Amino acid sequence: MKLRFFGGVDTVTGSAHAVEVNGKQVLRDCGLYQGRRAEANRRNRSFAFDPQDLAAVVLSHAHIDHCGNLPSLAKAGYRGPIHTTTATVALCDVMLHDAAYIQEQDAAYLNQKTNRRGLPPIEPLYTAADADRVLKLLRGYHYGEGIEVVPGARLALLEAGHILGAALTVFDLEENGRRVRLGFAFDLGRHGLPLIRDPAPMRDIDTLVIESTYGSRRHPAPAEAGAQLRDVVRRTIERGGKVLIPSFALERAQEVLYHLARLTADGEIEETPVYVDSPMASAVTRIFERSTPYLDEEFHALRERIGRVITPSWVHFTASVEESKQITASDRPCIVIAASGMCEYGRILHHLKHGITNPRNTIVLVGFQAAHTLGRRLYDGDPEVRIFGDLFERKAEVVSLPAFSAHADREDLATYVQDAAPRRVFLVHGESEARSALAERLREIKGLEVFLPEPGDEVEL
Numbered sequence: 001m002k003l004r005f006f007g008g009v010d011t012v013t014g015s016a017h018a019v020e021v022n023g024k025q026v027l028r029d030c031g032l033y034q035g036r037r038a039e040a041n042r043r044n045r046s047f048a049f050d051p052q053d054l055a056a057v058v059l060s061h062a063h064i065d066h067c068g069n070l071p072s073l074a075k076a077g078y079r080g081p082i083h084t085t086t087a088t089v090a091l092c093d094v095m096l097h098d099a100a101y102i103q104e105q106d107a108a109y110l111n112q113k114t115n116r117r118g119l120p121p122i123e124p125l126y127t128a129a130d131a132d133r134v135l136k137l138l139r140g141y142h143y144g145e146g147i148e149v150v151p152g153a154r155l156a157l158l159e160a161g162h163i164l165g166a167a168l169t170v171f172d173l174e175e176n177g178r179r180v181r182l183g184f185a186f187d188l189g190r191h192g193l194p195l196i197r198d199p200a201p202m203r204d205i206d207t208l209v210i211e212s213t214y215g216s217r218r219h220p221a222p223a224e225a226g227a228q229l230r231d232v233v234r235r236t237i238e239r240g241g242k243v244l245i246p247s248f249a250l251e252r253a254q255e256v257l258y259h260l261a262r263l264t265a266d267g268e269i270e271e272t273p274v275y276v277d278s279p280m281a282s283a284v285t286r287i288f289e290r291s292t293p294y295l296d297e298e299f300h301a302l303r304e305r306i307g308r309v310i311t312p313s314w315v316h317f318t319a320s321v322e323e324s325k326q327i328t329a330s331d332r333p334c335i336v337i338a339a340s341g342m343c344e345y346g347r348i349l350h351h352l353k354h355g356i357t358n359p360r361n362t363i364v365l366v367g368f369q370a371a372h373t374l375g376r377r378l379y380d381g382d383p384e385v386r387i388f389g390d391l392f393e394r395k396a397e398v399v400s401l402p403a404f405s406a407h408a409d410r411e412d413l414a415t416y417v418q419d420a421a422p423r424r425v426f427l428v429h430g431e432s433e434a435r436s437a438l439a440e441r442l443r444e445i446k447g448l449e450v451f452l453p454e455p456g457d458e459v460e461l
């Protein structure tokens with residue numbers, strides 16, 4: 001029995017690991033590597049394994065860094081099953097079609113440039129047809145169902161508390177009479193996030209593979225997010241401004257809507273028009289509406305009180321670019337939620353272009369802002385920023401709300417490891433400083449062996 005580390009080991013994107021039992025190989029996640037263009041191309045276009053060798057695939061959740069290279073698997077001829085939750089199946093339909101569209105657009109743009117130089121055309125990493133092909137392979141289950149993935153490997157999907165449908169995976173492996181329980185705890189969420197339930201614990205684990213994204217940080221409690229959002233909305237609306245929220249379309253946008261609905265229902269903020277100006281966020285919100293059995297008690301309690309929680313009458317989902325332009329042109333105080341979460345592309349750029357020089361407005365950062373993005377420049381407090389090539393003086397207030405994080409922090413991770421009680425733990429899905437910091441913390445746990453694997457490593461179970 002073997003465990004292989006292919007991708008998302010010393011970095012947070014491109015997650016891919018494999019388990020081998022009785023000569024059959026099972027891949028866990030097939031994420032898109034995101035980073036500098038040349039390196040991303042190299043990593044995403046050539047797998048560290050042979051797709052023909054895979055007997056099955058298990059998918060943890062619908063974030064692109066975990067599912068985004070599945071269409072390449074189909075393109076390479078993989079036709080086996082992909083086991084995941086029913087909610088992840090629904091979300092992948094939106095996420096992978098969008099990803100394929102981006103790949104096709106990207107290649108078309110580069111080909112316009114290369115045509116001029118007489119170079120051979122660039123093929124997209126994958127197309128909508130590849131996405132369709134791979135979506136047919138997805139099989140949806142509910143948390144807790146036992147699944148025999150290959151002979152000698154039973155899989156359990158556990159609530160991850162990270163995003164809708166996200167699963168932690170436990171494999172009960174058996175080969176030649178030997179048994180091993182192997183747990184993968186990533187992406188691991190947090191206790192008390194709105195909408196979704198808390199992460200389920202793992203028990204009696206032999207070997208645990210766990211993320212270290214925030215292995216060196218502590219987050220404010222999720223419960224603080226609502227109060228922080230309330231204060232920002234109140235003062236912005238009072239001064240006649242707009243609240244502009246760059247947001248990831250999946251999960252974060254729906255969490256913001258949930259908080260706004262609760263604050264409005266409790267009379268903590270006045271009813272204010274909210275515009276969800278992102279076709280993808282609108283599509284994902286519809287999936288949330290259909291997935292209520294996945295949602296937590298707080299969601300159900302609020303629904304009992306007010307009916308529609310994430311689609312109340314004062315939330316408008318804009319479809320056309322014309323509608324979007326009307327919102328940017330209007331001076332009426334309102335709340336706008338638009339993608340992308342790091343202000344790299346999408347309709348949020350138009351809202352920022354029109355709103356950033358107005359000191360009555362507030363830009364609210366509710367997600368991680370990577371280096372070199374516009375979101376990061378706003379986070380860093382740059383007095384001037386470039387949008388669509390033009391320089392703008394940043395006069396709007398900028399607020400960052402880290403309580404919105406959907407990843408376990410250092411102490412959450414340590415507690416999770418302690419409860420799972422493995423003999424050894426492998427730290428992945430983190431940059432080197434975070435991995436080392438978490439390793440140091442975990443080495444305080446008696447009798448636990450802590451490893452920092454490298455991409456390409458293979459260990460005996």
Ligand SMILES: [Zn+2]
Nearest residue numbers: 061063162187
């Ligand atoms: Zn994730």
